Amino acid sequence: MNITLRIWRQPNAEAQGRMVTYQVADVSPDMSFLEMLDMLNEDLTVKGEEPVAFDHDCREGICGMCGVVINGVAHGPSVTTTCQLHMRSFSDGAVIDVEPWRAEPFPVIKDLVVDRTAFDRIIQAGGYISAPTGTAPDAHAAPIAKKNADRAFDAATCIGCGACVAACPNGSAMLFTSAKIVHLAMLPQGQPERHLRVKGMIAQHEAEGFGNCTNIGECAAVCPKQIPLDVISQMNRDLISSLFKRDGK
Amino acid sequence: MAVTGLILVGFLLMHMYGNLKMFMGEEAFNHYAEWLKGDILYPLVPSGWFIWIFRVFLLAAVVLHMWSAIYLWHRSAKARGSKYQHVTRKVQTYSARTMRWGGIILALFIIFHILQFTTKTVPLGYDLEQTQHSPYLMFLGAFSSPLVWVIYAVCMIAVCMHVRHGFWSAFTTLGANLSKKAERVLNGLAYFVAILLYVGFMLPPTFVFLHLAPFGG
Numbered sequence: 283m284n285i286t287l288r289i290w291r292q293p294n295a296e297a298q299g300r301m302v303t304y305q306v307a308d309v310s311p312d313m314s315f316l317e318m319l320d321m322l323n324e325d326l327t328v329k330g331e332e333p334v335a336f337d338h339d340c341r342e343g344i345c346g347m348c349g350v351v352i353n354g355v356a357h358g359p360s361v362t363t364t365c366q367l368h369m370r371s372f373s374d375g376a377v378i379d380v381e382p383w384r385a386e387p388f389p390v391i392k393d394l395v396v397d398r399t400a401f402d403r404i405i406q407a408g409g410y411i412s413a414p415t416g417t418a419p420d421a422h423a424a425p426i427a428k429k430n431a432d433r434a435f436d437a438a439t440c441i442g443c444g445a446c447v448a449a450c451p452n453g454s455a456m457l458f459t460s461a462k463i464v465h466l467a468m469l470p471q472g473q474p475e476r477h478l479r480v481k482g483m484i485a486q487h488e489a490e491g492f493g494n495c496t497n498i499g500e501c502a503a504v505c506p507k508q509i510p511l512d513v514i515s516q517m518n519r520d521l522i523s524s525l526f527k528r529d530g531k
Numbered sequence: 532m533a534v535t536g537l538i539l540v541g542f543l544l545m546h547m548y549g550n551l552k553m554f555m556g557e558e559a560f561n562h563y564a565e566w567l568k569g570d571i572l573y574p575l576v577p578s579g580w581f582i583w584i585f586r587v588f589l590l591a592a593v594v595l596h597m598w599s600a601i602y603l604w605h606r607s608a609k610a611r612g613s614k615y616q617h618v619t620r621k622v623q624t625y626s627a628r629t630m631r632w633g634g635i636i637l638a639l640f641i642i643f644h645i646l647q648f649t650t651k652t653v654p655l656g657y658d659l660e661q662t663q664h665s666p667y668l669m670f671l672g673a674f675s676s677p678l679v680w681v682i683y684a685v686c687m688i689a690v691c692m693h694v695r696h697g698f699w700s701a702f703t704t705l706g707a708n709l710s711k712k713a714e715r716v717l718n719g720l721a722y723f724v725a726i727l728l729y730v731g732f733m734l735p736p737t738f739v740f741l742h743l744a745p746f747g748g
Contacts, residue, residue: 290616353619354618386610452607453607493607497703500620500623512714515708518706519707522705
């Protein structure tokens with residue numbers, strides 16, 4: 283396959299970025315999108331040009347490190363992480379636009395790499411339990427309804443890649459924040475700090491400068507873990523009930 | 532945003548129901564119009580006060596609705612930051628995308644609507660003198676005009692699209708969307724309310740415009 287790439291190049295956070303066109307020849311349809319970028323970078327290095335910076339780590343779709351906007355869609359045409367997207371998803375001779383996640387709280391560090399530490403600070407604002415729980419308990423020692431366990435697990439699959447923010451027309455991180463909240467809200471361990479957590483994490487979400495949710499649904503449509511849009515509604519419900527708790531808990 | 536929006540949807544449903552009284556004839560409609568401005572809740576409030584209390588309440592809802600919309604619009608525009616070179620929309624509906632600009636169009640339409648029928652500053656399509664004591668005749672006159680009918684037929688599409696996304700979105704914001712099934716039900720309800728409003732609001736004007744019974748025939 284021969285591919286034409288138009289990639290966002292931006293030397294650093296302060297510099298103006300622009301789209302630069304590159305040709306990549308002899309791409310195998312079985313390559314992942316990142317492997318194709320590796321090929322381009324080897325080529326650029328040989329030519330003495332600056333390789334394209336992009337984030338990646340596990341390359342098996344579980345770490346949440348990679349992620350670029352491909353032809354206007356976060357993680358590209360199939361609902362998965364960029365590392366698990368294969369070149370067979372494109373036709374020979376395709377022209378592919380590659381851009382970084384764009385949102386004010388995700389400033390570009392270089393080229394396609396953005397700073398997502400805003401997510402870490404949202405987690406620090408309540409996305410944990412503070413009770414010491416000791417070692418892993420015996421299975422079924424704490425009975426949890428199947429329905430609740432499933433929902434907690436579905437929400438917990440969020441890998442924090444940031445595709446929801448990249449796709450949201452409002453630049454909102456509500457899908458990420460609510461996935462973390464719902465994950466703990468469905469389990470007994472999450473109950474003592476349930477309402478403090480909601481208030482704390484939403485306040486941090488606001489402080490980071492993320493936008494608000496208008497229930498458009500673009501986030502859930504690109505989520506590689508298919509976190510459903512309804513976790514946001516469940517978070518809102520928890521937030522509303524937290525307003526009626528006198529001690530804030 | 533959600534609470535004020537639902538208040539306004541509630542008002543629209545009442546307004547639509549009231550307009551359907553046109554089919555009951557001149558006396559019934561005029562009596563209804565008079566009752567609205569008359570002694571509702573009397574003697575709890577002095578006669579004629581209710582309409583003003585209600586207007587202040589509605590105006591407050593509209594102002595709060597617009598204030599939160601503008602605040603959130605500003606926040607979102609800031610959060611979005613730099614623009615994508617290549618934009619692809621996956622699931623968003625036209626209604627969802629046009630809530631903000633559509634809302635501005637609605638505000639203008641509501642101002643026009645009040646100037647036309649409430650303050651009667653713009654008596655478009657009807658004669659001020661002849662219809663002075665009969666809102667029924669005013670309605671009849673206005674919607675006999677093709678221009679007025681077209682304006683309302685088009686603007687009501689904007690209203691109903693706004694309600695279509697707004698209704699579902701309001702309930703989601705208030706925490707009612709907890710499963711895929713709830714999402715389907717809320718979206719279905721939103722379509723139902725939007726279509727009901729369009730049909731309900733456009734029935735009397737369309738019957739008037741086409742001179743169908745009981746307005747000519």
